Amino acid sequence: MVATLTSYDGGVVSNPQRLVRPQSIDEIQAILRDPAQFPSPVRAMGSFHSLTPCAASPGTIVDMSGLRQVQRIDRESMTMTAQAGLQSIDAAAALRASGLQFRLNPEIGNMTLGSAACCHSKDSLGAVEYGQASSYLTVMKWVSPGGELREASDEDEPALLEILRSSYGLGGILHEVTFRIQPLQKVRFEYELLHLSELRQEAISEAIAANESLVFWTLGRTVVMQTRNQASTARNEWIPGLRRLFWSRLGATMARGLAVTRGTPLGGVTDALWPLAEQVPYRTLSALGGFSLYEPDKMIDYRRTPSSGRYAFTFWAFPRDEWVANLRAYVEFSEEHQRQFGFRCNLPLGSYFIRHDTSSLLSYSHEGDIISIDPIHAPTRRDRPGWDRFLRAFNEWAAARGGIPLLNQSPHVTRAQVSAAYGPRWQQFSQWVAEADPERRMLNPFFAELLGEPAQA
Numbered sequence: 451m452v453a454t455l456t457s458y459d460g461g462v463v464s465n466p467q468r469l470v471r472p473q474s475i476d477e478i479q480a481i482l483r484d485p486a487q488f489p490s491p492v493r494a495m496g497s498f499h500s501l502t503p504c505a506a507s508p509g510t511i512v513d514m515s516g517l518r519q520v521q522r523i524d525r526e527s528m529t530m531t532a533q534a535g536l537q538s539i540d541a542a543a544a545l546r547a548s549g550l551q552f553r554l555n556p557e558i559g560n561m562t563l564g565s566a567a568c569c570h571s572k573d574s575l576g577a578v579e580y581g582q583a584s585s586y587l588t589v590m591k592w593v594s595p596g597g598e599l600r601e602a603s604d605e606d607e608p609a610l611l612e613i614l615r616s617s618y619g620l621g622g623i624l625h626e627v628t629f630r631i632q633p634l635q636k637v638r639f640e641y642e643l644l645h646l647s648e649l650r651q652e653a654i655s656e657a658i659a660a661n662e663s664l665v666f667w668t669l670g671r672t673v674v675m676q677t678r679n680q681a682s683t684a685r686n687e688w689i690p691g692l693r694r695l696f697w698s699r700l701g702a703t704m705a706r707g708l709a710v711t712r713g714t715p716l717g718g719v720t721d722a723l724w725p726l727a728e729q730v731p732y733r734t735l736s737a738l739g740g741f742s743l744y745e746p747d748k749m750i751d752y753r754r755t756p757s758s759g760r761y762a763f764t765f766w767a768f769p770r771d772e773w774v775a776n777l778r779a780y781v782e783f784s785e786e787h788q789r790q791f792g793f794r795c796n797l798p799l800g801s802y803f804i805r806h807d808t809s810s811l812l813s814y815s816h817e818g819d820i821i822s823i824d825p826i827h828a829p830t831r832r833d834r835p836g837w838d839r840f841l842r843a844f845n846e847w848a849a850a851r852g853g854i855p856l857l858n859q860s861p862h863v864t865r866a867q868v869s870a871a872y873g874p875r876w877q878q879f880s881q882w883v884a885e886a887d888p889e890r891r892m893l894n895p896f897f898a899e900l901l902g903e904p905a906q907a
Protein backbone atom coordinates (compact mmCIF):
# COMPACT_ATOMS: atom_id res chain seq x y z
CA MET A 451 0.00 0.00 0.00
CA VAL A 452 1.29 3.44 -0.85
CA ALA A 453 1.68 5.71 2.20
CA THR A 454 1.22 9.48 2.16
CA LEU A 455 3.64 11.62 4.14
CA THR A 456 3.39 15.40 4.42
CA SER A 457 6.28 17.54 5.62
CA TYR A 458 5.97 19.80 8.68
CA ASP A 459 5.06 22.93 6.72
CA GLY A 460 2.87 21.05 4.23
CA GLY A 461 5.07 22.00 1.26
CA VAL A 462 6.30 18.45 0.47
CA VAL A 463 4.08 15.40 -0.02
CA SER A 464 5.62 11.97 -0.62
CA ASN A 465 3.96 8.67 -1.55
CA PRO A 466 6.44 5.85 -0.92
CA GLN A 467 5.53 2.27 -1.83
CA ARG A 468 7.09 1.19 1.47
CA LEU A 469 7.29 3.13 4.72
CA VAL A 470 9.35 1.21 7.27
CA ARG A 471 10.43 1.91 10.84
CA PRO A 472 13.45 -0.23 11.73
CA GLN A 473 14.36 -0.70 15.39
CA SER A 474 17.83 -2.16 14.84
CA ILE A 475 20.87 -1.84 12.62
CA ASP A 476 20.24 -5.38 11.29
CA GLU A 477 16.86 -4.23 10.03
CA ILE A 478 18.43 -1.27 8.19
CA GLN A 479 20.91 -3.67 6.58
CA ALA A 480 18.11 -6.04 5.56
CA ILE A 481 16.18 -3.16 3.97
CA LEU A 482 19.13 -1.92 1.93
CA ARG A 483 20.06 -5.45 0.78
CA ASP A 484 16.60 -6.25 -0.57
CA PRO A 485 15.53 -4.03 -3.49
CA ALA A 486 12.69 -6.40 -4.38
CA GLN A 487 10.94 -5.94 -1.04
CA PHE A 488 12.17 -2.39 -0.45
CA PRO A 489 12.24 -0.68 -3.82
CA SER A 490 14.69 2.09 -4.68
CA PRO A 491 15.17 4.88 -4.05
CA VAL A 492 15.62 4.38 -0.32
CA ARG A 493 15.62 7.57 1.73
CA ALA A 494 16.12 7.86 5.48
CA MET A 495 13.64 10.19 7.11
CA GLY A 496 14.22 12.11 10.35
CA SER A 497 11.28 14.28 11.42
CA PHE A 498 10.43 15.33 7.83
CA HIS A 499 10.97 18.99 8.74
CA SER A 500 12.93 19.81 5.59
CA LEU A 501 11.47 22.37 3.24
CA THR A 502 12.59 20.47 0.11
CA PRO A 503 11.88 16.86 -0.99
CA CYS A 504 15.36 15.70 0.12
CA ALA A 505 13.81 12.93 2.26
CA ALA A 506 11.01 12.08 -0.20
CA SER A 507 10.87 8.84 -2.19
CA PRO A 508 8.47 7.02 -4.50
CA GLY A 509 10.25 3.78 -3.40
CA THR A 510 11.11 3.22 0.28
CA ILE A 511 11.20 5.68 3.17
CA VAL A 512 13.02 4.58 6.30
CA ASP A 513 11.54 6.34 9.34
CA MET A 514 14.42 6.62 11.83
CA SER A 515 12.30 7.30 14.91
CA GLY A 516 12.74 3.67 16.06
CA LEU A 517 16.45 4.36 16.75
CA ARG A 518 16.63 7.13 19.30
CA GLN A 519 18.71 5.97 22.27
CA VAL A 520 21.41 8.04 23.93
CA GLN A 521 24.42 5.67 23.87
CA ARG A 522 27.12 7.58 25.76
CA ILE A 523 27.87 10.94 27.32
CA ASP A 524 31.65 11.08 27.69
CA ARG A 525 32.96 13.86 29.94
CA GLU A 526 36.58 13.03 29.13
CA SER A 527 36.34 13.50 25.37
CA MET A 528 33.38 15.91 25.86
CA THR A 529 31.22 14.09 23.32
CA MET A 530 27.75 12.62 23.15
CA THR A 531 27.02 9.47 21.12
CA ALA A 532 23.43 8.67 20.21
CA GLN A 533 21.32 6.85 17.66
CA ALA A 534 20.56 8.87 14.56
CA GLY A 535 16.77 9.05 15.01
CA LEU A 536 16.98 10.98 18.30
CA GLN A 537 15.58 14.52 18.07
CA SER A 538 18.03 17.23 19.10
CA ILE A 539 15.71 18.64 21.79
CA ASP A 540 15.56 15.23 23.50
CA ALA A 541 19.32 14.83 23.21
CA ALA A 542 19.74 18.33 24.70
CA ALA A 543 17.49 17.38 27.65
CA ALA A 544 19.67 14.33 28.37
CA LEU A 545 22.79 16.50 28.28
CA ARG A 546 21.23 19.18 30.43
CA ALA A 547 20.45 16.66 33.16
CA SER A 548 24.26 16.29 33.44
CA GLY A 549 24.98 20.03 33.28
CA LEU A 550 26.08 19.78 29.65
CA GLN A 551 24.97 21.06 26.23
CA PHE A 552 25.81 20.72 22.54
CA ARG A 553 28.41 23.13 21.17
CA LEU A 554 25.69 24.35 18.81
CA ASN A 555 21.96 24.28 19.64
CA PRO A 556 19.97 25.10 16.48
CA GLU A 557 16.56 26.50 17.35
CA ILE A 558 14.76 23.65 15.60
CA GLY A 559 14.51 21.08 18.38
CA ASN A 560 13.02 18.46 16.09
CA MET A 561 15.95 18.03 13.74
CA THR A 562 17.17 14.46 14.29
CA LEU A 563 20.83 13.92 15.05
CA GLY A 564 21.15 11.91 11.82
CA SER A 565 20.02 14.90 9.82
CA ALA A 566 22.19 17.27 11.88
CA ALA A 567 25.19 15.06 11.07
CA CYS A 568 24.83 14.94 7.29
CA CYS A 569 22.69 17.91 6.14
CA HIS A 570 22.88 21.65 5.98
CA SER A 571 21.92 23.44 9.19
CA LYS A 572 22.29 26.90 10.62
CA ASP A 573 22.27 28.66 13.94
CA SER A 574 23.42 32.21 14.50
CA LEU A 575 22.85 32.72 18.18
CA GLY A 576 25.05 29.79 19.14
CA ALA A 577 27.57 30.32 16.38
CA VAL A 578 30.48 31.52 18.49
CA GLU A 579 32.71 29.10 16.59
CA TYR A 580 30.79 27.40 13.79
CA GLY A 581 27.11 27.86 12.88
CA GLN A 582 26.61 24.46 11.21
CA ALA A 583 25.80 21.46 13.41
CA SER A 584 27.70 18.89 11.33
CA SER A 585 30.94 20.80 11.95
CA TYR A 586 30.85 19.43 15.52
CA LEU A 587 30.41 15.81 14.40
CA THR A 588 33.39 13.60 15.32
CA VAL A 589 32.22 10.07 14.46
CA MET A 590 29.58 8.71 12.07
CA LYS A 591 28.41 5.08 11.76
CA TRP A 592 26.23 4.09 8.85
CA VAL A 593 24.93 1.30 6.63
CA SER A 594 26.17 1.62 3.05
CA PRO A 595 23.76 1.47 0.07
CA GLY A 596 24.75 -2.20 -0.33
CA GLY A 597 23.99 -3.00 3.34
CA GLU A 598 27.53 -3.04 4.80
CA LEU A 599 28.44 -1.45 8.14
CA ARG A 600 30.74 1.56 7.83
CA GLU A 601 32.35 4.05 10.22
CA ALA A 602 34.41 7.23 9.87
CA SER A 603 35.88 9.59 12.43
CA ASP A 604 37.66 12.91 12.33
CA GLU A 605 40.82 11.14 13.52
CA ASP A 606 40.85 8.18 11.13
CA GLU A 607 39.26 9.52 7.97
CA PRO A 608 38.92 13.31 8.17
CA ALA A 609 38.65 13.75 4.38
CA LEU A 610 35.78 11.26 4.15
CA LEU A 611 34.03 12.81 7.15
CA GLU A 612 34.24 16.19 5.43
CA ILE A 613 32.20 14.79 2.52
CA LEU A 614 29.81 12.87 4.77
CA ARG A 615 28.96 15.98 6.82
CA SER A 616 26.96 17.31 3.86
CA SER A 617 26.08 14.03 2.12
CA TYR A 618 22.33 13.95 2.87
CA GLY A 619 22.34 10.18 3.31
CA LEU A 620 23.32 9.66 -0.33
CA GLY A 621 26.13 7.37 0.88
CA GLY A 622 23.84 5.30 3.12
CA ILE A 623 21.77 5.42 6.30
CA LEU A 624 23.37 6.79 9.47
CA HIS A 625 22.53 4.84 12.63
CA GLU A 626 24.89 6.38 15.21
CA VAL A 627 26.60 9.75 15.52
CA THR A 628 28.95 11.48 17.98
CA PHE A 629 28.92 15.25 18.56
CA ARG A 630 31.14 17.57 20.60
CA ILE A 631 29.59 18.95 23.80
CA GLN A 632 30.49 21.49 26.50
CA PRO A 633 29.37 22.57 29.99
CA LEU A 634 25.93 24.19 30.16
CA GLN A 635 26.14 27.91 29.51
CA LYS A 636 23.95 30.87 30.31
CA VAL A 637 23.70 33.51 27.57
CA ARG A 638 22.17 36.95 27.19
CA PHE A 639 20.25 38.21 24.16
CA GLU A 640 19.90 41.96 23.57
CA TYR A 641 18.01 43.86 20.89
CA GLU A 642 18.63 47.07 18.97
CA LEU A 643 16.31 48.53 16.33
CA LEU A 644 17.57 50.50 13.33
CA HIS A 645 16.04 51.93 10.19
CA LEU A 646 17.25 50.25 7.01
CA SER A 647 18.50 53.60 5.72
CA GLU A 648 20.82 53.92 8.77
CA LEU A 649 22.36 50.49 8.35
CA ARG A 650 26.10 50.57 7.42
CA GLN A 651 28.24 47.58 6.51
CA GLU A 652 31.08 48.89 8.75
CA ALA A 653 28.72 49.01 11.74
CA ILE A 654 27.80 45.36 11.10
CA SER A 655 31.48 44.41 11.17
CA GLU A 656 31.92 46.34 14.42
CA ALA A 657 28.91 44.56 15.95
CA ILE A 658 30.34 41.19 14.92
CA ALA A 659 33.65 42.06 16.55
CA ALA A 660 31.98 43.34 19.74
CA ASN A 661 29.65 40.38 20.35
CA GLU A 662 29.95 36.61 20.49
CA SER A 663 27.36 36.32 17.74
CA LEU A 664 24.26 37.95 16.29
CA VAL A 665 21.20 37.56 14.10
CA PHE A 666 19.00 40.13 12.32
CA TRP A 667 15.24 40.42 11.82
CA THR A 668 13.81 42.80 9.22
CA LEU A 669 10.21 44.04 9.48
CA GLY A 670 9.24 46.35 6.66
CA ARG A 671 12.19 48.78 6.69
CA THR A 672 13.09 48.30 10.35
CA VAL A 673 16.03 46.05 11.15
CA VAL A 674 16.40 44.41 14.57
CA MET A 675 19.87 43.33 15.63
CA GLN A 676 19.77 40.56 18.25
CA THR A 677 23.15 39.97 19.92
CA ARG A 678 24.31 37.04 22.02
CA ASN A 679 26.92 37.07 24.78
CA GLN A 680 27.73 34.98 27.85
CA ALA A 681 25.68 35.98 30.89
CA SER A 682 26.75 35.93 34.51
CA THR A 683 23.43 37.17 35.97
CA ALA A 684 19.79 36.29 35.36
CA ARG A 685 17.65 38.78 33.45
CA ASN A 686 13.95 38.60 32.52
CA GLU A 687 13.96 34.81 32.57
CA TRP A 688 10.19 34.68 31.94
CA ILE A 689 10.71 35.87 28.36
CA PRO A 690 12.15 32.69 26.70
CA GLY A 691 8.84 30.86 27.20
CA LEU A 692 6.96 33.64 25.38
CA ARG A 693 9.54 33.63 22.60
CA ARG A 694 9.07 29.87 22.10
CA LEU A 695 5.31 30.38 22.09
CA PHE A 696 5.62 33.05 19.37
CA TRP A 697 7.63 30.82 17.01
CA SER A 698 5.82 27.54 17.75
CA ARG A 699 2.27 28.92 17.63
CA LEU A 700 1.34 32.58 17.97
CA GLY A 701 3.32 34.24 15.16
CA ALA A 702 2.05 32.07 12.32
CA THR A 703 -1.46 31.88 13.76
CA MET A 704 -1.77 35.68 13.91
CA ALA A 705 -0.17 36.15 10.48
CA ARG A 706 -2.64 33.65 8.99
CA GLY A 707 -5.54 35.32 10.79
CA LEU A 708 -4.72 38.58 9.06
CA ALA A 709 -4.89 36.91 5.67
CA VAL A 710 -8.67 36.70 6.18
CA THR A 711 -8.82 40.47 5.63
CA ARG A 712 -7.14 40.23 2.18
CA GLY A 713 -9.44 41.44 -0.56
CA THR A 714 -11.73 43.22 1.94
CA PRO A 715 -11.69 46.98 2.70
CA LEU A 716 -9.67 46.12 5.84
CA GLY A 717 -6.92 44.43 3.78
CA GLY A 718 -4.93 47.59 3.04
CA VAL A 719 -5.04 48.68 6.67
CA THR A 720 -3.86 45.35 8.10
CA ASP A 721 -1.13 45.15 5.42
CA ALA A 722 0.18 48.53 6.51
CA LEU A 723 -0.17 47.91 10.25
CA TRP A 724 1.14 44.33 10.54
CA PRO A 725 4.88 45.18 10.16
CA LEU A 726 4.39 47.85 12.86
CA ALA A 727 2.57 45.38 15.13
CA GLU A 728 5.38 42.86 14.61
CA GLN A 729 7.84 45.45 15.92
CA VAL A 730 6.09 45.71 19.31
CA PRO A 731 7.71 42.59 20.85
CA TYR A 732 11.15 43.65 19.61
CA ARG A 733 10.74 47.23 20.89
CA THR A 734 9.61 45.82 24.24
CA LEU A 735 12.59 43.45 24.39
CA SER A 736 14.93 46.30 23.56
CA ALA A 737 13.40 48.53 26.27
CA LEU A 738 13.63 45.70 28.84
CA GLY A 739 17.32 45.16 28.08
CA GLY A 740 16.77 41.70 26.55
CA PHE A 741 16.87 38.49 28.60
CA SER A 742 19.09 35.62 29.67
CA LEU A 743 18.58 31.87 29.40
CA TYR A 744 20.45 28.59 29.42
CA GLU A 745 21.54 28.18 25.83
CA PRO A 746 19.65 24.93 25.04
CA ASP A 747 16.44 26.67 26.17
CA LYS A 748 16.40 28.60 22.93
CA MET A 749 15.52 25.35 21.15
CA ILE A 750 11.88 25.09 20.14
CA ASP A 751 9.78 21.93 20.13
CA TYR A 752 7.32 21.99 17.23
CA ARG A 753 5.81 18.54 17.94
CA ARG A 754 2.56 19.93 19.30
CA THR A 755 2.21 22.89 16.92
CA PRO A 756 -1.18 22.74 15.15
CA SER A 757 -1.12 23.29 11.38
CA SER A 758 -2.56 26.80 11.92
CA GLY A 759 0.59 27.72 13.89
CA ARG A 760 3.18 26.46 11.38
CA TYR A 761 5.39 28.54 9.15
CA ALA A 762 7.66 27.95 6.16
CA PHE A 763 10.82 29.73 5.04
CA THR A 764 13.75 29.72 2.67
CA PHE A 765 17.45 30.41 3.26
CA TRP A 766 20.18 31.71 0.95
CA ALA A 767 23.67 32.62 2.16
CA PHE A 768 25.49 35.76 0.93
CA PRO A 769 29.02 37.05 1.55
CA ARG A 770 29.00 38.92 4.86
CA ASP A 771 30.50 42.10 3.42
CA GLU A 772 27.74 42.43 0.82
CA TRP A 773 24.84 41.88 3.19
CA VAL A 774 23.66 45.48 3.68
CA ALA A 775 23.58 46.09 -0.08
CA ASN A 776 21.82 42.75 -0.57
CA LEU A 777 19.27 43.44 2.16
CA ARG A 778 18.39 46.83 0.63
CA ALA A 779 18.08 45.21 -2.79
CA TYR A 780 15.94 42.43 -1.30
CA VAL A 781 13.52 44.92 0.26
CA GLU A 782 13.16 46.62 -3.16
CA PHE A 783 12.70 43.23 -4.83
CA SER A 784 10.02 42.09 -2.35
CA GLU A 785 8.13 45.41 -2.57
CA GLU A 786 8.16 45.21 -6.38
CA HIS A 787 6.98 41.59 -6.17
CA GLN A 788 4.09 42.70 -3.96
CA ARG A 789 3.12 45.48 -6.38
CA GLN A 790 3.15 42.98 -9.26
CA PHE A 791 1.54 39.92 -7.67
CA GLY A 792 -0.07 41.14 -4.44
CA PHE A 793 2.03 38.72 -2.35
CA ARG A 794 4.22 39.60 0.60
CA CYS A 795 5.72 37.48 3.40
CA ASN A 796 3.81 37.80 6.66
CA LEU A 797 6.57 37.07 9.21
CA PRO A 798 9.89 38.83 9.95
CA LEU A 799 12.76 38.28 7.50
CA GLY A 800 15.62 36.44 9.22
CA SER A 801 19.34 37.00 8.55
CA TYR A 802 21.85 34.60 10.14
CA PHE A 803 25.52 35.41 10.61
CA ILE A 804 27.59 32.24 10.15
CA ARG A 805 31.38 32.11 10.30
CA HIS A 806 33.80 30.84 7.68
CA ASP A 807 33.75 27.04 7.91
CA THR A 808 35.39 24.39 5.72
CA SER A 809 34.37 21.42 7.89
CA SER A 810 32.03 20.02 5.24
CA LEU A 811 32.40 19.82 1.46
CA LEU A 812 29.12 21.65 0.84
CA SER A 813 29.51 24.17 3.64
CA TYR A 814 27.76 27.35 2.50
CA SER A 815 30.38 29.41 4.34
CA HIS A 816 33.32 27.57 2.72
CA GLU A 817 34.60 30.74 1.08
CA GLY A 818 34.14 33.11 4.06
CA ASP A 819 31.69 34.49 6.64
CA ILE A 820 28.11 34.78 5.43
CA ILE A 821 24.92 36.56 6.40
CA SER A 822 21.76 35.02 5.02
CA ILE A 823 18.48 36.36 3.71
CA ASP A 824 15.57 34.16 4.87
CA PRO A 825 12.03 35.15 3.92
CA ILE A 826 9.58 33.52 6.37
CA HIS A 827 5.88 33.02 5.66
CA ALA A 828 2.87 31.24 7.14
CA PRO A 829 1.04 30.19 3.97
CA THR A 830 -2.71 29.80 3.87
CA ARG A 831 -4.31 27.31 1.49
CA ARG A 832 -5.29 30.28 -0.68
CA ASP A 833 -1.90 31.94 -0.89
CA ARG A 834 0.36 28.85 -1.14
CA PRO A 835 0.61 29.25 -4.95
CA GLY A 836 1.64 32.88 -4.32
CA TRP A 837 4.30 31.73 -1.81
CA ASP A 838 5.62 29.17 -4.32
CA ARG A 839 5.78 31.81 -7.07
CA PHE A 840 7.58 34.16 -4.66
CA LEU A 841 10.08 31.41 -3.75
CA ARG A 842 10.93 30.79 -7.40
CA ALA A 843 11.33 34.51 -8.09
CA PHE A 844 13.44 34.88 -4.95
CA ASN A 845 15.68 31.97 -6.03
CA GLU A 846 16.36 33.73 -9.34
CA TRP A 847 17.04 37.01 -7.54
CA ALA A 848 19.34 35.33 -4.99
CA ALA A 849 21.22 33.26 -7.60
CA ALA A 850 21.84 36.37 -9.71
CA ARG A 851 23.45 38.02 -6.66
CA GLY A 852 25.79 35.11 -5.99
CA GLY A 853 23.76 33.54 -3.15
CA ILE A 854 24.15 29.94 -1.95
CA PRO A 855 21.06 27.80 -1.25
CA LEU A 856 20.71 24.92 1.24
CA LEU A 857 19.53 21.58 -0.11
CA ASN A 858 17.04 21.06 2.73
CA GLN A 859 15.98 24.67 3.39
CA SER A 860 15.73 26.44 0.01
CA PRO A 861 12.60 25.18 -1.78
CA HIS A 862 12.44 24.94 -5.59
CA VAL A 863 16.15 25.39 -6.30
CA THR A 864 17.27 24.27 -9.74
CA ARG A 865 20.30 22.27 -10.82
CA ALA A 866 21.80 25.34 -12.51
CA GLN A 867 21.44 27.38 -9.29
CA VAL A 868 22.99 24.68 -7.08
CA SER A 869 25.78 23.94 -9.51
CA ALA A 870 26.68 27.63 -9.90
CA ALA A 871 26.55 28.22 -6.14
CA TYR A 872 28.81 25.33 -5.13
CA GLY A 873 31.01 25.38 -8.27
CA PRO A 874 33.73 22.68 -8.46
CA ARG A 875 32.63 21.32 -5.06
CA TRP A 876 29.33 20.29 -6.63
CA GLN A 877 31.20 18.31 -9.31
CA GLN A 878 33.34 16.69 -6.61
CA PHE A 879 30.22 15.79 -4.61
CA SER A 880 28.51 14.40 -7.69
CA GLN A 881 31.50 12.18 -8.42
CA TRP A 882 31.62 10.95 -4.82
CA VAL A 883 27.90 10.06 -4.89
CA ALA A 884 28.43 8.04 -8.09
CA GLU A 885 31.27 6.10 -6.44
CA ALA A 886 29.59 5.63 -3.03
CA ASP A 887 26.33 4.37 -4.57
CA PRO A 888 27.05 2.79 -7.97
CA GLU A 889 23.57 1.18 -8.11
CA ARG A 890 21.92 4.56 -7.29
CA ARG A 891 20.04 2.89 -4.40
CA MET A 892 19.63 6.16 -2.48
CA LEU A 893 19.12 8.60 -5.35
CA ASN A 894 15.60 10.07 -5.29
CA PRO A 895 14.19 12.28 -8.08
CA PHE A 896 15.10 15.45 -6.14
CA PHE A 897 18.81 14.65 -5.94
CA ALA A 898 18.86 12.97 -9.38
CA GLU A 899 17.64 16.22 -10.90
CA LEU A 900 20.14 18.38 -8.95
CA LEU A 901 23.04 16.05 -9.76
CA GLY A 902 22.01 15.62 -13.40
CA GLU A 903 21.55 11.85 -13.03
CA PRO A 904 18.72 9.66 -14.28
CA ALA A 905 16.27 9.01 -11.39
CA GLN A 906 15.45 5.51 -10.12
CA ALA A 907 12.16 4.18 -11.42
Ligand SMILES: Cc1cc2nc3c(=O)[nH]c(=O)nc-3n(C[C@H](O)[C@H](O)[C@H](O)COP(=O)(O)OP(=O)(O)OC[C@H]3O[C@@H](n4cnc5c(N)ncnc54)[C@H](O)[C@@H]3O)c2cc1C
Nearest residue numbers: 494496497498499500504534558562564565571572619624
Ligand atom coordinates in the same frame (compact mmCIF):
# COMPACT_ATOMS: atom_id res chain seq x y z
C1 LIG B 1 9.63 25.34 11.64
C2 LIG B 1 10.99 24.98 11.19
C3 LIG B 1 12.09 25.60 11.79
C4 LIG B 1 13.37 25.27 11.39
N1 LIG B 1 14.44 25.88 11.99
C5 LIG B 1 15.69 25.52 11.66
C6 LIG B 1 16.85 26.05 12.34
O1 LIG B 1 16.72 26.88 13.22
N2 LIG B 1 18.07 25.63 11.93
C7 LIG B 1 18.24 24.71 10.95
O2 LIG B 1 19.36 24.36 10.63
N3 LIG B 1 17.17 24.18 10.31
C8 LIG B 1 15.93 24.56 10.64
N4 LIG B 1 14.86 23.99 9.99
C9 LIG B 1 15.13 23.04 8.89
C10 LIG B 1 15.33 21.61 9.40
O3 LIG B 1 15.99 21.57 10.62
C11 LIG B 1 16.20 20.84 8.45
O4 LIG B 1 15.57 20.75 7.23
C12 LIG B 1 16.55 19.43 8.98
O5 LIG B 1 17.32 18.76 8.03
C13 LIG B 1 15.32 18.61 9.31
O6 LIG B 1 15.69 17.50 10.07
P1 LIG B 1 14.84 16.16 10.03
O7 LIG B 1 15.34 15.29 11.10
O8 LIG B 1 13.40 16.50 9.99
O9 LIG B 1 15.31 15.57 8.62
P2 LIG B 1 14.41 15.21 7.34
O10 LIG B 1 13.81 16.44 6.84
O11 LIG B 1 13.53 14.07 7.64
O12 LIG B 1 15.58 14.74 6.35
C14 LIG B 1 16.55 15.65 5.89
C15 LIG B 1 17.59 14.92 5.06
O13 LIG B 1 18.39 14.12 5.91
C16 LIG B 1 18.40 12.77 5.47
N5 LIG B 1 18.46 11.94 6.67
C17 LIG B 1 17.71 12.06 7.78
N6 LIG B 1 18.08 11.14 8.68
C18 LIG B 1 19.07 10.42 8.12
C19 LIG B 1 19.85 9.30 8.54
N7 LIG B 1 19.70 8.72 9.74
N8 LIG B 1 20.78 8.81 7.69
C20 LIG B 1 20.96 9.36 6.48
N9 LIG B 1 20.25 10.41 6.02
C21 LIG B 1 19.32 10.94 6.84
C22 LIG B 1 17.11 12.63 4.69
O14 LIG B 1 17.14 11.59 3.76
C23 LIG B 1 17.02 13.99 4.01
O15 LIG B 1 17.83 14.01 2.86
C24 LIG B 1 13.57 24.30 10.36
C25 LIG B 1 12.46 23.68 9.76
C26 LIG B 1 11.19 24.02 10.17
C27 LIG B 1 10.03 23.35 9.50
